[in-house]
Amino acid sequence: MVHNFNSGPSVLPKEVFEQASQAILDYNGTGLSILEIGHRTPLFQDIIDEALATARELMKLDKEHEILLLHGGASTQFFQIPMNLLNENETAAYLDCGTWGTKAIKEAKLFGNVNMVASSKDKNYTYIPKGYDIPKNSKYFHYTTNNTIEGTQMHVIPDTDVPLVADMSSDILSKTMDFNRFALVYAGAQKNIGAAGVNMVIVRKDMLGRVTRKLPTMMDYRQHIEAGSILNTPPVFAIYVCMLTMRWLKEQGGVAAIEKINDKKAALLYDTLDSLPIFRPTVAKEDRSKMNVVWVMEDKELEKEFLDSCTANGMVGIQGHRTAGGFRASLYNALPIDSVRILTELMKEFATQKA
Numbered sequence: 200m201v202h203n204f205n206s207g208p209s210v211l212p213k214e215v216f217e218q219a220s221q222a223i224l225d226y227n228g229t230g231l232s233i234l235e236i237g238h239r240t241p242l243f244q245d246i247i248d249e250a251l252a253t254a255r256e257l258m259k260l261d262k263e264h265e266i267l268l269l270h271g272g273a274s275t276q277f278f279q280i281p282m283n284l285l286n287e288n289e290t291a292a293y294l295d296c297g298t299w300g301t302k303a304i305k306e307a308k309l310f311g312n313v314n315m316v317a318s319s320k321d322k323n324y325t326y327i328p329k330g331y332d333i334p335k336n337s338k339y340f341h342y343t344t345n346n347t348i349e350g351t352q353m354h355v356i357p358d359t360d361v362p363l364v365a366d367m368s369s370d371i372l373s374k375t376m377d378f379n380r381f382a383l384v385y386a387g388a389q390k391n392i393g394a395a396g397v398n399m400v401i402v403r404k405d406m407l408g409r410v411t412r413k414l415p416t417m418m419d420y421r422q423h424i425e426a427g428s429i430l431n432t433p434p435v436f437a438i439y440v441c442m443l444t445m446r447w448l449k450e451q452g453g454v455a456a457i458e459k460i461n462d463k464k465a466a467l468l469y470d471t472l473d474s475l476p477i478f479r480p481t482v483a484k485e486d487r488s489k490m491n492v493v494w495v496m497e498d499k500e501l502e503k504e505f506l507d508s509c510t511a512n513g514m515v516g517i518q519g520h521r522t523a524g525g526f527r528a529s530l531y532n533a534l535p536i537d538s539v540r541i542l543t544e545l546m547k548e549f550a551t552q553k554a
């Protein structure tokens with residue numbers, strides 16, 4: 200039995216793996232593999248239609264927002280967003296609260312001015328900055344809702360009239376929130392919503408068409424909206440897996456239902472960590488992520504020993520990010536609560552042995 204705590208690509212529901220593998224052999228009894236159907240056929244149109252409709256339903260999106268399924272991962276959005284929303288002489292506000300946000304800032308500077316309103320770099324991004332000011336004339340305010348590597352999460356939507364742009368790659372659809380408050384949301388699929396290769400972008404239409412620069416067709420959100428996300432050959436299989444994953448989420452009772460389970464998983468792991476002094480969670484309590492739980496052990500020898508013991512018990516992906524060290528357990532939607540139980544049992548046993 201494998202317990203997959205990978206940070207991304209990561210665990211998906213077992214039913215999704217079963218349906219996706221069947222579709223490779225024979226898609227819905229058509230005698231065709233999902234890998235060989237044309238992207239301009241009714242077969243694929245039904246898949247993408249269901250993917251977009253389910254996403255819209257799960258997020259309770261209003262008509263002002265469009266959903267796109269694009270290539271290039273979240274990292275392409277780091278530059279596609281300023282390219283589409285920011286003129287060279289204009290300024291966008293950015294929050295620097297982790298590795299991914301830092302990368303987004305670097306790319307935005309290629310297209311306009313960046314006003315970094317706050318940073319938690321001073322403490323290795325172990326907290327979310329608070330009490331900063333977002334200037335009213337900012338074209339938009341960009342932040343990362345969940346810092347996958349550092350294990351922090353923003354639990355409230357910033358209170359501002361400046362259009363909000365958010366990288367939700369690692370917590371989209373994991374908890375209820377008012378998606379209509381955002382001008383633009385983006386997320387690579389490989390954490391909570393499917394397989395690598397597709398990227399979801401939600402954009403409020405009135406944000407578009409305001410820049411003066413010329414946009415390459417493939418970089419222009421308006422062209423993708425016009426083409427219903429089939430401007431060129433889309434990642435057909437990745438979109439199919441994304442559709443299946445969202446269908447699964449809907450069957451579980453939607454975002455509110457999965458949020459309850461996610462809350463339980465996170466509470467179980469943090470409570471265990473807090474109760475055992477040999478483990479030390481690295482993030483400020485109020486900013487802890489419910490998706491990526493990060494901790495260290497003071498004794499590096501014991502770290503190695505605990506990691507070996509995790510591996511011996513079928514736990515995968517528990518080692519911290521190569522830049523952060525320690526441990527990281529990712530608790531995405533599809534991770535069963537039993538995997539968390541087994542990890543916490545192992546922690547208690549290990550702590551008792553070493554006491």
Ligand SMILES: *Cc1c(COP(=O)(O)O)cnc(C)c1O
Binds near residue numbers: 273345388
């Ligand atoms: C994983 C991740 C990314 C990078 O996604 P790619 O699809 O690899 O470009 C960006 N932002 C966040 C918050 C992430 O977790």
